[in-house]
Amino acid sequence: MHVLVSNVMMINERDRFDALLQGKGLTPIWPEVNQFMTEPQCLEFAGDIDGWLAGDDQITQTVLEAYLPRIKVISKWGTGVDSIDLEAAQRLNVPVCNSPGAFQDAVGEYAIGLLLAATRRLARTDRLIRAGKWPKGRFPGMAGKTMGVVGYGAIGQGVGQRARGLGMNVIAHDPHMGSAPDGTQIVSFDDLLGQADVICLCCNQTPENYHLINADTLEKARDQVILCNVARGGLVDEAALIAALQSGKVAAAALDVFEQEPLPTDHPLLQFENVAVSSHNANSTVQAIEYVHENTLNNLYRHLGL
Template identity: 35%
Template sequence: MAPRILITTDYLHAGDTVDQLLREHGLEPVYAPAQRPRTLEERNALFKDISGAILASEPVTADMLTGAASLQVIARSGVGYDSIDVKAASALGIRVCNAPGTNHHSVAELTIGLIIMTARRLVEVTTSVREGRWSRDAGQELRGSTLGIIGYGPSGRATASLGAAFGMTVLVSTSHPDPDNAAVQFTDLETVIGEADYLSLHTRAGHSTGKLIDAPRLQAMKPTAVLINTARGSLVDEEELAKALSARTIAGAALDVLESEPLTADSPLHGLDNALITSHLAGQTTQARTRAGLAAAHAVIDVLENREPAHPVDR
């Protein structure tokens, strides 16, 4: 019997290029996208008789891996892998890979798009027109404003380039500065937070228990500033963010990622007119999906054919 490859990424499907590639290598794709939160029984049985997996961002816990006797490799069809218990997988000899460099332009473009939407109040304007009104409130130009970026990986670099092209002053906090980039000013984290008109997150979740953007850092932001998060929902204390938005401590937030997705009914972010929330789609362009899916498929194939994968995160 051909090795079975579990695919939970909802945009991958039978007959596409990933499906064809896997079958060309003698593998059998098995599709199981999560239409709703999986039950405990479903989670624990997810990897039964599975040799490799191409996964969306749903959690993979140590308990889920305990019964995965055949599983050799997990490949994320994206960059983030915080949802996977990499330590538990490694202890069981299961390789874990991701797909960096496949969606950073898409992420950067949506980041700038969210900034433009908040700067020009496009949600309020289009809603007013749809409702028969004709709102013409003044927005803000991006040129001359300050874009603060935390993290300078591929999406952070791409966002910085776009911000500079709009005539923004770009401040970046990173442990890997690029001194040759004259369009960017590298500085410390607190300076970026305090001076940004638009504060954009492009960093991985840390290993500490605290949040990157917590109450003190929200207080340190300008009252006219907007927080943009296209990176990780776990970076932001959503309770404190909701308080800051309600009190107008900051002007707004545009969030493509949340700590719990989809947005829960009891989320404190519900009903806030200065919170713009999208459905974790920063990297979801046709082009990025194709690149990410193929990168994940190649990782699975490499491991199953005893080659070192291009982008392991477990070593």
């Protein structure tokens, strides 16, 4: 049986996973991948694949239909499945597996770290000291501020837990949740915009919430709002964010994800000292990554009858 390995996390450890898959009697297929495979790239392997260890690949209805009848499972590395047409997969009886809740701690920690990097200028201070300077800044603290979390699943709850540890008040918006397991107040998106000093995006990207943060929603937000995005780049209209940073409407931004990845070196967001950027890597703890490796393989093996 042939297994397509297109997630960059396993590709980065190709020798390790090549041996594991071959040890199970499987033949791994290793495509050239830059972050994820586009629909045309996915279609190149149609008809030849029994199982798929997928990343954020564009797995559309067209792709799913082309992989039938041979494909038995798509085992997605990680938690997000917004790049897969789940309705089509269900209709075509193609199982899709992921690792829900795996990154609650890892991304929760990282979101707070990135937020502090943006607001307290941690990386900039480090660079200046290494250059022989000794800066003394005045920056906003988080204690007493309101954190508004958009998407209050496992990761959102992880962010909320840590924000409360900083002395923040936490509210959340989640259209799929009437009440929160931890008692956090669930509010409408407009109410969150009006109340939150910090907005942290922890939701899936769907056609409905593409560019959720845009010129109009930023106008409704509080002055000097701080934005943190550890979810998906398409949730933010980057042109609107840049304009809001220039005007001072947005006081700082902490961004792990972008509409184009890797981020171009001439991207305008890199001009701002009050923007902290990262490489879509908020899940980067040894514990979380190893758990997802194991769970992703087990999901594959189970559906292949191994």
